[in-house]
Amino acid sequence: MMEGLLAAEASWLNFGIFFLLAVVLLFVVLGFVTYAILAERKVMGFMQLRYGPNQVGGRFGLLQTVADVLKLLIKEDTIPKLADRPLFILAPVIAFTPAFMVLAVIPFTDKFYFADIGVGLLYYIAISGLTTIGIVTGGWASNNKYALMGGMRAAAQMISYEIPLVMSVIGIILLTGSLNLNDIVEAQKNGWFIIWQPIAFIVFLIAAVAELNRVPFDLPEAESELVAGFHVEYSGFRWAFFMLAEYVYMFAMASLITVIFLGGWLPLPFLGFIPGAVWFALKFTVVIFILIWFRVTFPRIRADQLMEFGWKVLLPVALANIFLTAILKELLNIF
Amino acid sequence: MIRTEEMLLNVGPQHPSTHGVFRLVLKIDGEIITEARPVIGYLHRGTEKLAEDLQYTQIIPYTDRMDYLAAMTNNYVLCHAVETMMDLEIPERAEYLRIITMELGRIASHLVWWGTYLLDLGATSPFLYAFREREMIINMLNEISGGRLTFNYMRVGGVKWDAPEGWIEKVREFIPYMREQLKGYDQLVTGNEIFMNRVKGVGTYTKEDALNYSLSGANLRCTGIKWDLRKEEPYSIYDRFDFDVCIRDGGDAWARYHVRLSEIGESLKILEQAVEQFPSEGAVLGKVPKVIKPPKGEAFVRIESPRGEIGCYIASEGKKEPYRLKFRRPSFYNLQILPKLLVGQNMANLIAILGAIDIVLGEVDG
C-alpha cells in the first residue's frame, strides 16, 4: 500500500492522504505515551512492592495519565521575566519535533511505513541529534544558572553518546550493505542481528539509554539531588511538552532497536501465521520493559564518570566491533 | 576579558534528601567545591534548658526526639546515666527487653540510612525494600511501646511496659527473614558497578583525622579502628552476648557502607542470643523511688548508638530535676569533618559524602 502511495506522483490528494496518516500516527504515538507513562509507573510500582496508580479510571488506573495531562494543561503558564521569551517558547518545540520526525523512516510492518529513503538510518541518527539543541535552548532561555548548568551537562552527555551509537550500527550496515531500514529488516530473515552482533547490541542499548536521558544516565533531568535540571523554569504544558518529547523519543528509540536488532516485523521461525504488526508490538514492548527495568534497578552515574565511560569504554568497544565484523565478513566471503 | 568567578551556592535548609533542615553554603568554582560551611541550628529546640525544669522521667520523651530514627538508644542513655549515679539494679527481664528493643532500633536506623542513601544516589527501589523491613520492626516496637518513631519506653530502673503475648516469637521469626533480605540487598546494590564507582574512594579520611575530629561509630570503624562501646565498655548486659565488631580499612564511603550493613548482621546475632536467653518471667521495673533524685554530683556516660557514641552528662544537686543535662550527640561531632571532606570534590560527590556520614538533624541540633 505504501509503496504505491510513495511511487505515485505528487498531488494534493497524495499530500492529503499522507497528512492524514501522519495525524493518525501522531495520535497513536500520543496514545502510546499515555499508556507508557502509566505502564512505567505500574511496573516500577510492582517492582518496588507497591501498586502504581490504581484509583483513577478503574483498578488499573487507566485514566491516570489523562488526568495528569489535564492538570498540566490547566496550570498557569509562567515565563520568567528575564527569560529569553522567543527561545523559551521555542525550546520545547525544538525538543519535540525531531523525536516525531524520525518516526517517518521506521518500518512498522512490511506494508506500513512512511518513507523508504535509502539513508534511513543516517536520517534517523542525524535528526535525533537535533533534540540536544532544544535542551540547550531551554537551559539558556530560562535565565537560570542551574538550568544552564543542567542544559550544558545534558548536551555534553547526549553528544558524547551519539558517537558510540553510530559506531555500533556500522557493523550492522556492513552486514546489510545498506542504510535503508527496510533492507536491514529484510537482511534479518536469516537471523536477527542480536545474534550476529551482540556487542553492538549492548553498546547500542547503553548509548540509547544515555540518549534518552534515562536512569542510569539521567543526571541532566534528576539533578534534584543538587539543583533541578534544564527544565526547572518550565511549568504546565511546556513542561509536559518536554516530557512528551522524552517519551516519543523513547518510542522512536525502542522502534529502532526492534528494527535493527530484533528483526522488526519478522516472526520467530515457526510462528509465521501471527501478523507482523503483532510481532513488532511484542518486541517493542519487551524493549520498553527493559528500559523501565533499568530505571528501577540502577543508581545514577556521576557526570564525569559518565563522560569517561562513553569516551573511554563504549567508543573503543564499538570501534573494535567494526573491525571484528569486517574481518568476519571477509572470512565468510572467502569461504 | 574572560574570567571565571566563584559561585556561591546555597544548598538550602529544605533539602531534597531526607536528612533534615540543614544548610550548606558552598563556594564552587565551576564544578569543584572550594569551601563548604555548614549552617545548623534550624532544629534547635532547647532540650537541655527545658530539662532543667523537668523531672528525669519527664525528660525521657524529649530524648526520643533527638535522634528520632533510633529513639530507643536515646531513651537508654538518659536512664543509664541516672542509674549509674544512683547505682540501681535493673531486673533481668528489663535488661533483656532493653537490649532487644535497642538492637531492633539499630537495625531500623541502618535500614533508613541504607534506603535514603541509595535514594540520594538515584536508585529508587532499595528505599522501598528497606522500608518494608523497617515497617516490620516498627510494628513490633509499636506493640511493645505504643509508638512507631518515638517510644518513651525506658524508665530509670527498667522499662515501662512488658512484652505482650507472642511478641518474642515475632522477634524470633523476624531474624532469619531479615538475614535473607540482607543477602538480597547485597545482590541488588553492593555488587553494582555503578554504585561502587560512586562511593569508592569518595570522602576518604585517615585514622588520625577520625580521632582528631572526634568521629565515632561506623565513621570511626571504617578507618580500621576496632572500637565499639558495646564491647569495650560494656553497659547493660552486652557482655553476655557474642558478636563481632565490624571494621573496614579504607576510610571512604564504601567502607562505611559495608560497616553499617555488617552491623545489621551483628545486631541480628545479638537479637538471636537475647531472644534465646530471655527470662520467661520477672519484673520490668526495678525498685526505684517514686521521685528520682540522683545524689549530688555529676556523671557522664556514653553508649553506642547507630550513629556513634551518644553520651549523657548530668550535674545533679540531689533534686528531682537535673541542674545541668547535656547530651553528647554523635551526629553533631561527626558533622564537623564535612567541610574538610568536601574541599576539592565535585558537586555530585557532595551527596555521596553527606549521606555516608549518616546524620540526623534532630541530633545535630538537639
Added chain:
Amino acid sequence: MDGEKDLEQLKKEAAAKAKAAALAKKKEKEQSTTEEVSAEEEPMDIAKQKAAAAAKAKAAALAKKKEKEQTTTEEVSAEEEPIDIAKQKAAAAAKAKAAALAKKKEKEQSTTEEVSAEEEPIDIAKQKAAAAARAKTAALAKQSADTGDVEKAKAIAAAKAKAAAAAKAKAAAQGKSAGGSDEKAKAIAVAKAKAAAAAKAKGKASGADSAAVSEEEKKPSPNQPVLDKYIKIIEEHLGKSILEDSYINELSKDVPTLVAKPEAYFRLAEFLKYNEQLSFDFLSELHGTDFETHMEIYTHLFSYKNRHSLALKVKVARENPEIDSLQPLWAGANWPECEAYDLLGIRFNGHPDLHRIMLGEDWIGYPLRKDYEPYDVEV
C-alpha cells in the same frame, strides 16, 4: 493548691530579695575583714550573691515543699522503698559529706579567700538540703521502729525549717539594715544546728546505715592508682601548681577527674594529648555549665592507646568568661566550643571560627545561663 503555690512564690521572692540584701551586707562585712577584694569586683560579687541567694531560696522552698509532701502522703512508700531510699540517701549524704570535705580541702588550698567566702552560702544551702535529706532518711528508717522519735525528729526538722524561713522573712521585713546580716548569721547558725541535730538523730537511728556510709567512704576506688599515676606524671613534667584538684568521680563509673587552673588549662591539655604515657587522643565531649558562682568547662578525654578515660574540668569566672580553646589540639572541639559560646557566652581564645552556631548571630542573651531572661519583643 493554687493558693499554696502563690504563697510559696511570694515567700520565695521575698526570701530571695531578703537574701540578696542580707548577703550583700554579709559580703561587705567579710570583705572589710579579708582586705583582698578590689573595688571593681564588688558588683560581681553581689551579682554572684544574688544568684547564690536565688539558688538557696529555691533549695529552701523545695525543702519546705518536701516536708509538706511528707506529712500529707505517708502511705505512698511501700515497705521496701524506705530502705532503698534510706540507702540512697545514705550514699547521697556520704557523697555530700565527701564533697563538703573536698570543698573544705579546696578552701584550705586556694589562695584567694573569695572563693571560699562565695561558696559558703552555697555550702550552707547544700548542707541544708543534705540535712533535710538526712532528716528524711532518719525519719523513714525509723518508721518501723520508733514512730514517736520519727515524729519528733520530723517535727524538729519542720520547726527548724520554719524558723529559718521566719528568720528570712523577718530579714526581708526589716530591709537593708546592719542587723540583717546578724539575722543571716543567726539563720546560718540555726541551719547548722539543725544539720547537727539531724546528723545526731541519724547517727542514733540505724547503726547499719552509718556503718555502711563509713564503709563506702573507706573503700578506695579501683581507679585511684590510675589517678595517682596521672598526677605523678603531670607533676613530674609540669610542676605542682597546675592542678587545682583531682579526684575520682564515683558517680560516673569511677572516672578520674582533674580540675585544672584556668591559666594552665591549655598546657595541661596539650600535655595530656602529646605525652606518650597519657596520650589522650580522643575528645569525647566538651561542654560548659553555669554554676552560679562560676562557669565550668567539662571535657571528657579518652585514650585509645591506654583505653582509659579522663575528665578534665576548669572553672571559669562568670563575668566575661574566657578560656583557652582546645581546638588546636583536638579538631573535634570546634563545634562544641561554638555551642558553649552560643549558649553560655564563654569565649574561647584561639578558636579559629567562634560563631553562634545554634541560635544565630542576632540572638540576645545566653540561654543556658541560670539568669537568662528571654528577650521577647512582643511581651
